[in-house]
Amino acid sequence: MDLGISGRRALICASSKGLGLACATALAQEGCLVTINGRDETRLKAAAQTIKDATGVLPEMIVADLNNADDRTRLLAICDNIDILVNNNGGPPPSPFLSTTPADWQAALESNLLVAVQFMQAVLPGMQSRKFGRIVNITSAMVKTPHPMMTLSTAPRAGLTAITKAVSRDVAADNVTINNMLPERLNTDRQKYMVAKMAGEQNKSEEVVRAQVTQNIPAKRFGDPDEFGATCAFLCSDKAGFITGQNVQLDGGAYTGIV
Numbered sequence: 679m680d681l682g683i684s685g686r687r688a689l690i691c692a693s694s695k696g697l698g699l700a701c702a703t704a705l706a707q708e709g710c711l712v713t714i715n716g717r718d719e720t721r722l723k724a725a726a727q728t729i730k731d732a733t734g735v736l737p738e739m740i741v742a743d744l745n746n747a748d749d750r751t752r753l754l755a756i757c758d759n760i761d762i763l764v765n766n767n768g769g770p771p772p773s774p775f776l777s778t779t780p781a782d783w784q785a786a787l788e789s790n791l792l793v794a795v796q797f798m799q800a801v802l803p804g805m806q807s808r809k810f811g812r813i814v815n816i817t818s819a820m821v822k823t824p825h826p827m828m829t830l831s832t833a834p835r836a837g838l839t840a841i842t843k844a845v846s847r848d849v850a851a852d853n854v855t856i857n858n859m860l861p862e863r864l865n866t867d868r869q870k871y872m873v874a875k876m877a878g879e880q881n882k883s884e885e886v887v888r889a890q891v892t893q894n895i896p897a898k899r900f901g902d903p904d905e906f907g908a909t910c911a912f913l914c915s916d917k918a919g920f921i922t923g924q925n926v927q928l929d930g931g932a933y934t935g936i937v
Contacts, residue, residue: 682916684709686810688762689753691715691744691797694725696866697816698766700907702737703729708911710762712737715744715753744793745785757800761808762914765794766816769868770830772875782830790817791834795841798856802849811854812914815842819862819929839925846923855922857913862929863891864901897930 687710690702694716706712706729714729716722719741730736740756742749744767757763770786794815805811817835824832839858846856863869877887892899906928912918913926927933 679917681708681911681914683762683812683911683914685711686761686914687711687713687759688764688914689713689715689756689760689797689801690764690766691753691793692766692768693764694718694722696868697861697864697903697906698764699725699728700903701764701766701814701816701910702907703732704904704907704911705762705764705914706733706735706737708915710914713740713756714738715740715742717741717743745789750793750796754797754800757797758804760801761805761810762812762814763797763801764814764816764910764914765797767793769818772827772872773830775826775829778830783833786830787834787837789834790831791837794838798841798845802845802854805854806849806852809853810916811849811852812918813842813854813856814910814913815856815858817858817860817925819860819927819933821858821860821925822927822933822935843923850922853919855913855919857922858925859906859910859913860925860927860929861901861906862927862932863895864903864906864928866903869900895930895932899930901928901930 688705690698692698693702693714702712702714714737722739726737726739740753742753767789818831820828820832821835821839842856842858873884873887877884
């Protein structure tokens with residue numbers, strides 16, 4: 679299927695590894711002119727080479743920490759011409775609610791709500807004027823199934839979900855869509871970290887914990903980041919113009935609710 683986005687300019691935030699890199703690779707394979715971002719220059723160059731190996735084209739790279747205002751300024755400077763924005767950023771570590779501090783909450787709100795809002799505000803005027811725009815926010819399954827250890831992650835992303843729904847209705851007539859992707863149990867560094875943490879807490883091997891976790895997933899496996907990237911590419915496509923304000927779960931069937 680031709681997704682109709684060849685030549686579109688795409689900015690994928692926090693894309694030097696994991697789900698961000700998977701989205702950047704999938705969009706580059708569709709012919710998008712991709713800009714990737716990360717804090718670590720060495721890792722970012724490796725990601726760029728991964729994309730070049732897959733597509734033959736080296737993406738633009740901007741070394742920047744999304745949580746640093748000065749670094750964000752360099753990324754925001756290119757937003758006038760962006761047709762596709764993928765908002766992504768690292769999540770806070772699991773923490774018991776009563777152990778969280780005001781500083782923890784300020785950092786979580788900045789990283790997982792305010793940064794995404796800032797980028798959305800930067801790209802939307804250009805998207806509306808060109809009558810094409812696709813915004814995908816990578817949030818978390820915890821938005822729909824909150825966990826007491828993940829309140830620092832859930833609350834800001836739930837706020838972003840509400841903003842997405844409201845704004846998506848306002849820009850849909852300009853062929854601009856805004857959707858959220860809710861990952862859970864995908865085989866990324868974040869998942870490996872969570873497995874290692876559980877293994878330490880339970881005094882079990884990581885292999886045993888991985889087997890336990892996958893048994894609780896109807897698909898009986900972790901998700902492949904490439905599956906996530908392909909879904910992102912479709913949501914960003916010309917074919918997905920009638921899908922907006924939605925929360926797309928990629929969890930192997932783990933969510934037990936209806937809506």
